[in-house]
Amino acid sequence: MNEGPMVRVIDAHKRYGRLEVLRGVSLDVQRGEVVVLLGPSGSGKTTLLRCLNHLEPLNSGRIYVDGELVGYRERNGRLVEDREPEIARKRAAIGMVFQRFNLFPHLTALGNVTAAPVRVKKMPRKEAEEMGRRLLEKVGLAAKVDGYPSQLSGGQQQRVAIARALAMEPKLMLFDEPTSALDPELVGEVLDVMKALAKDGMTMIVVTHEMGFAREVASRAVFMDEGVIVEEGTPAQLLQDPQQERTKAFLSRIL
Amino acid sequence: MPLAIEFDFGAVQHFLFNAQIRHGAWVTIQVAVIAQALGILLGGVFALMRISRNPVARFVAGLYVWFFRGTPALLQLFILYFGLPQLINNQTFTNELTAYRAAILAFAVNEGSYMTEIVRAGILSVESGQMDAAKSLGMTQLQAMRHIVLPQALRVVVPPTGNEFIAMLKNTSLASTIGLIELLGASRLIYSVNFKFMELLATAAIWYLAFTTAFSILQAELERVLAAGERERAQTLFSRMIDLMGGRRGT
Ligand SMILES: Nc1ncnc2c1ncn2[C@@H]1O[C@H](COP(=O)(O)OP(=O)(O)OP(=O)(O)O)[C@@H](O)[C@H]1O
Numbered sequence: 001m002n003e004g005p006m007v008r009v010i011d012a013h014k015r016y017g018r019l020e021v022l023r024g025v026s027l028d029v030q031r032g033e034v035v036v037l038l039g040p041s042g043s044g045k046t047t048l049l050r051c052l053n054h055l056e057p058l059n060s061g062r063i064y065v066d067g068e069l070v071g072y073r074e075r076n077g078r079l080v081e082d083r084e085p086e087i088a089r090k091r092a093a094i095g096m097v098f099q100r101f102n103l104f105p106h107l108t109a110l111g112n113v114t115a116a117p118v119r120v121k122k123m124p125r126k127e128a129e130e131m132g133r134r135l136l137e138k139v140g141l142a143a144k145v146d147g148y149p150s151q152l153s154g155g156q157q158q159r160v161a162i163a164r165a166l167a168m169e170p171k172l173m174l175f176d177e178p179t180s181a182l183d184p185e186l187v188g189e190v191l192d193v194m195k196a197l198a199k200d201g202m203t204m205i206v207v208t209h210e211m212g213f214a215r216e217v218a219s220r221a222v223f224m225d226e227g228v229i230v231e232e233g234t235p236a237q238l239l240q241d242p243q244q245e246r247t248k249a250f251l252s253r254i255l
Numbered sequence: 256m257p258l259a260i261e262f263d264f265g266a267v268q269h270f271l272f273n274a275q276i277r278h279g280a281w282v283t284i285q286v287a288v289i290a291q292a293l294g295i296l297l298g299g300v301f302a303l304m305r306i307s308r309n310p311v312a313r314f315v316a317g318l319y320v321w322f323f324r325g326t327p328a329l330l331q332l333f334i335l336y337f338g339l340p341q342l343i344n345n346q347t348f349t350n351e352l353t354a355y356r357a358a359i360l361a362f363a364v365n366e367g368s369y370m371t372e373i374v375r376a377g378i379l380s381v382e383s384g385q386m387d388a389a390k391s392l393g394m395t396q397l398q399a400m401r402h403i404v405l406p407q408a409l410r411v412v413v414p415p416t417g418n419e420f421i422a423m424l425k426n427t428s429l430a431s432t433i434g435l436i437e438l439l440g441a442s443r444l445i446y447s448v449n450f451k452f453m454e455l456l457a458t459a460a461i462w463y464l465a466f467t468t469a470f471s472i473l474q475a476e477l478e479r480v481l482a483a484g485e486r487e488r489a490q491t492l493f494s495r496m497i498d499l500m501g502g503r504r505g506t
């Protein structure tokens with residue numbers, strides 16, 4: 001299972017009622033790659049991320065992470081949805097960071113980070129706390145270990161959220177506009193953590209409109225519109241020399 | 256005709272701590288506390304069923320709430336105490352179904368229907384992003400519910416549950432109609448002999464007021480601390496409550 005791409009999306013379709021949000025998305029992400037996902041509002045970026053860890057089921061198509069089908073198993077050539085423990089097991093290997101942080105407000109920063117290792121991996125609490133402290137230190141929050149989310153700034157909360165995801169030792173990290181809910185002066189501290197993570201070799205898919213980050217860190221930029229991938233290339237190519245009209249129109253609006 | 260008010264204050268004083276009344280008060284507390292606790296448990300289970308994806312579970316829970324919220328508690332008590340023994344017609348069942356047990360059972364099931372709605376509202380008050388985050392970390396639905404959603408729902412659930420308990424304390428008096436010697440039952444027993452109606456009713460009222468007042472003070476204090484500051488203070492009490500519920504026991 002250690003051969004091939006980290007992520008392979010094959011002709012993914014997703015509908016909400018009659019609205020078709022993903023209309024045949026195919027995408028490979030290599031190990032250690034950082035892919036930036038761009039696209040106008042409503043183009044299906046969040047939906048694609050949520051399908052990648054099966055927070056949303058697909059209507060058709062397949063998603064493999066590290067060679068394993070996500071959310072389904074194959075039986076006589078047909079896909080059958082996994083049972084919950086199996087879905088949860090596969091999800092545990094995929095970290096997700098949300099636009100609105102979604103920290104657990106009733107737990108401290110350390111509690112947020114240790115919750116899943118203790119409950120899911122059954123890691124002894126002491127061990128989990130040692131690891132949690134290490135991770136919080138790594139994201140620059142050694143002093144905020146015992147702080148509750150309501151006592152932290154947005155940037156600090158998002159860094160806790162990243163540490164929380166890392167605590168499950170994921171092979172893949174998904175970021176859904178991790179800095180767009182932040183005051184401008186707090187964006188840098190979160191991007192710095194993400195850059196360090198990329199440097200460590202983490203495979204990442206990042207929905208963001210931070211072009212500086214895309215240029216500096218990403219190996220590839222993918223532009224989505226109306227549920228399909230319109231164009232992809234290196235960040236430099238895509239940002240400076242887009243080929244498709246829709247890409248040009250979008251970039252002229254945000255750059 | 257001269258207006259004559261006859262009220263024997265001495266009798267109230269005398270009966271306030273009468274052994275029968277004290278025993279009745281004790282029965283009232285027992286029935287209320289046990290029935291409320293069972294009601295909370297039932298409410299938790301049926302609330303989970305009401306929001307579950309399983310249509311059968313949703314239907315059963317909906318039916319439960321519909322029936323037990325839609326008919327009088329007194330009627331439910333009579334069905335259980337008089338109706339069921341006729342239906343089941345089994346001597347052991349009839350013997351085992353004492354007024355005390357029937358009261359606890361009937362009030363618990365009735366209370367469960369209200370608690371279902373309260374717990375459901377509490378769960379729905381927790382942002383869906385919390386469930387998403389918990390699941391994305393590899394928790395199952397049940398783990399996420401228990402460790403992430405329910406502790407947060409608690410904040411919303413505690414105040415109305417306090418009100419429910421106060422209602423419960425008073426509604427236990429309905430059980431005097433099936434011969435349970437709780438607080439009101441004990442007063443009725445005594446005034447049926449000495450005809451001092453008003454004095455014994457006043458005695459019972461004093462006890463009920465003492466209970467409800469004491470609990471109201473407790474409830475207000477609890478809510479004050481829960482609401483205080485939104486920050487550290489509330490959080491620590493909150494964490495302590497979760498500790499008490501066993502939510503943080505090691506691994
Ligand atoms: N749970 C849902 N039920 C119904 N429609 C939904 C749901 N989630 C998303 N949609 C719709 O799907 C479409 C794509 O949404 P999605 O959130 O994936 O877009 P996005 O590219 O992330 O946009 P944004 O940049 O605004 O975050 C939108 O039209 C949205 O309204």
Ligand SMILES: [Mg+2]
Nearest residue numbers: 045046047176
């Ligand atoms: Mg989005």
